[in-house]
Amino acid sequence: MTSPRSVTAAGADGLDAIRKSPSEAVLGFDFDGTLAPIVDDPAAARAHPGAAPALARLAPLVGALVIVTGRPAAVAVEYGGFEDVEGLVVLGQYGLERWESGVLTVPDPPPGVAEARAKLPGVLEAAGAPPETFIEDKGQAVAVHTRRCAEPQVAFERLRSILAALAERTGLTLEPGRFVLELRPPGMDKGRALRSFIADRGARPSAVLFAGDDLGDLAAFDAVEALRAEGVPGVLVCSGSAEVTALAERADLVVDGPSGVVEFVGKLADSLS
Ligand SMILES: O=P(O)(O)OC[C@H]1O[C@H](O[C@H]2O[C@H](CO)[C@@H](O)[C@H](O)[C@H]2O)[C@H](O)[C@@H](O)[C@@H]1O
Numbered sequence: 001m002t003s004p005r006s007v008t009a010a011g012a013d014g015l016d017a018i019r020k021s022p023s024e025a026v027l028g029f030d031f032d033g034t035l036a037p038i039v040d041d042p043a044a045a046r047a048h049p050g051a052a053p054a055l056a057r058l059a060p061l062v063g064a065l066v067i068v069t070g071r072p073a074a075v076a077v078e079y080g081g082f083e084d085v086e087g088l089v090v091l092g093q094y095g096l097e098r099w100e101s102g103v104l105t106v107p108d109p110p111p112g113v114a115e116a117r118a119k120l121p122g123v124l125e126a127a128g129a130p131p132e133t134f135i136e137d138k139g140q141a142v143a144v145h146t147r148r149c150a151e152p153q154v155a156f157e158r159l160r161s162i163l164a165a166l167a168e169r170t171g172l173t174l175e176p177g178r179f180v181l182e183l184r185p186p187g188m189d190k191g192r193a194l195r196s197f198i199a200d201r202g203a204r205p206s207a208v209l210f211a212g213d214d215l216g217d218l219a220a221f222d223a224v225e226a227l228r229a230e231g232v233p234g235v236l237v238c239s240g241s242a243e244v245t246a247l248a249e250r251a252d253l254v255v256d257g258p259s260g261v262v263e264f265v266g267k268l269a270d271s272l273s
Helices: 009-020 051-061 073-080 111-126 152-169 190-201 215-229 246-250 257-272
Strands: 025-029 064-068 088-092 097-100 103-105 134-137 142-145 173-177 180-184 207-212 234-239 253-255
Touching (some): 009 257, 025 190, 051 064, 051 257, 064 190, 073 088, 073 097, 111 152, 152 173, 190 215, 215 234, 215 246, 234 246
Parallel strands (some): 025 207, 207 234
Antiparallel strands (some): 088 097, 142 180, 173 180
16 A cells, blocks of 8 residues: 555545445446556547456446546546456546446437537637647547647637637536646536435445546546535545646545556455455
8 A cells, every 4th residue: 555654634534434334335437547657649549458457356346447538438447458347437537427237328418519619620720729739528528638739828828718619619618637638518517526426326335435537537536525524534635637737636545647646446345345
């Protein structure tokens, strides 16, 4: 297990509670940047090779194991190699989609997504977006990536308010991430997804853990902290990176990117076996 010196007191309590009653604990993980290393091309992202085996070891030892991701659920399952991880649930598109035991539930996207999709190329051109800017169409959402631009942060900042205005005009919400600006349906986020997943299970968890790396994961951190305030021990794990520091500032422990997360999961599984 990660050195106790680097774990906050609340995090140590949460880890103790998981070890005491693992079969009632709920453990959640983000995908990109947490289980999968960040790469330039979103379609080339794949989970760390140790991720699926480590999750497969952990799943039967805990009450619930859930991935909460901005990716479409089926994409996360494919890119993660998670098809055979028994008991794993994947909540995609910030909680709008659900995959469990090979069954995928996907709602119809709101009309604003089609409108944003149609308008985006013109909006990007009018904004003078660099040619390396590209659109990822996720069905329920459209994401504009600037990672491949010569100055990704400059391009990101230039587009941010313009895409916020487009989101407002189309009834969507703007979700900023690691050199990505997503226009997605409002009303759901990773915190609501996690809370609703826990509520649907019916039983109060013995403990809850969430591991993430990006701004979209802060809502899940909020949910864990709200549960703590209700008396449920919680653990906030940050998959550390130089690109985002907001999670490290709030986390109980910071590990070294996806390889650190995989090592953490493996050691947690060891301690529960
Ligand atoms: O909630 P997540 O699982 O973290 O997904 C968030 C977004 O991740 C993806 O973009 C990020 O990863 C890409 C691949 O490493 C990288 O190129 C990009 O810069 C990152 O922002 C994904 O493409 C989005 O659809 C997800 O919503």
